[in-house]
Amino acid sequence: NAGVTQTPKFRVLKTGQSMTLLCAQDMNHEYMYWYRQDPGMGLRLIHYSVGEGTTAKGEVPDGYNVSRLKKQNFLLGLESAAPSQTSVYFCASSYPPGKGGGVGETQYFGPGTRLLVL
Amino acid sequence: SQQGEEDPQALSIQEGENATMNCSYKTSINNLQWYRQNSGRGLVHLILIRSNEREKHSGRLRVTLDTSKKSSSLLITASRAADTASYFCATDIRGTYKYIFGTGTRLKVLA
Known part of the structure; x- marks a missing residue:
């Protein structure tokens, strides 16, 4: 049970480049x-x-797009990276309220992706 | 603007002392959660308190919630050096699926 994973862990982009961050969870x-x-x-x-x-x-x-084609994956896209998007990005997942056998709305976080836009 | 604001921004105490940090929020909530973040890592859930609860305990953690004042406090008793981390409150926005995190309290426990 890996929990929440994020890919990549670190990335350097030039202004105007695009990239996709992947988040995957195996907790349904x-x-x-x-x-x-x-x-x-x-x-x-x-x-x-x-x-x-x-x-x-x-x-x-603003400046981001996302897609959830599969339940276990959530993708974050940067179409044209800007220096203001230099940050650490975290993905999280949770059950809806009332589900999860008592853990309910607890969010489980991935380890983060460090993005530097030059 | 941030829904949750933690106070103080930073706290430094000696091992064995108690640490108290506070969170204030702006809108009606269903629940409030506290999370911990070690440097460079993802957040880890500590405790959840619902709007109809006033106090909750988990090990050395005690959380209180005052919905009339829109505030919560997290008490860590008998702190240890391993408690050194940043602590964040997160509040849901009633009627939405969104959670808003505060700016965090950086706790340093000196051995």
Whole structure:
């Protein structure tokens, strides 16, 4: 049981390049989230998904796109990277409220992806 | 703006002392959660308290919730050097599936 995994762990991009961050979970969670963490800012929600084939915007969605084609995977895309997107990106997953045998809304986090945009 | 704001931003204590950190939020919630983050790692869930609960315990952790003041506190008793980490509160926004995290409290426990 690997939990939540993220690929890659670290990446350096030049301004204007594109990339996709992959999040995978093996806990059969319906909900998945993408956050970014910047110094002094805490975690900010980028996009989230409440089920396969569905996505929604969070607090800071501009410049990012997501897809949830399979229940276990949640992809975050940067079409044209900007230096302002330099950050640490975390993926998380959870059961919906009322499910999960008591763990309910607990979010399980991946180890993070460090992205540097030059 | 952030839904949850932790206070203090940083806290340094001696091993064996208690550590208290606070979280304030702005909107109605269903639950509030506390998470811990060791440097460079992902967040780990510590405890969840629901809006109809006032206090909850888990090992050396005690969480309180005051919905009238829109605030919560996390108490770590008999702290250890291994408790050194950042602690975040997270609140759901009632009626949505979203969670908003605060800016965190950096706790340093000196051996």
